[in-house]
Amino acid sequence: MNFVSGFFSGFALTTSVLYITITVHRATRLEQRRQIREQVDQINWLAASAGAYDRRFFPEHKPRSLEEKKSQKEDQITIKDVLKHRWNQEVGNFARNVHGNRWESVKEAACRGWEDITRWVKKD
Known part of the structure; x- marks a missing residue:
């Protein structure tokens, strides 16, 4: 393990x-x-x-003027905003995948994978 x-x-x-x-x-x-x-x-x-x-x-x-510079800065996209948007997008995709999965099939696939690994290890 x-x-x-x-x-x-x-x-x-x-x-x-x-x-x-x-x-x-x-x-x-x-x-x-x-x-x-x-x-x-x-x-x-x-x-x-x-x-x-x-x-x-x-x-x-x-x-x-100073106000125009501030308003322009507020309109600009910062690295923080990009990272936050991407993070929220990834979390949303993950939540949709988790909600839409059949957990029985995931369990069966994991069991099959574990059996294949143990067979491969025991073979050597």
């Missing part, structure tokens, strides 16, 4: 570390994409062709 519990706990640890790593990487990439788009908009504003020839057509740039 120690082998089985060790195997499954190692599997659970490995999959959870991989899941968290992938989720954090995805959130980082989304944040980088947002920052790059913001920088491209700033560069386009600086290099606007209409403003280069005639300053009357130069696009107006108003510095953002």
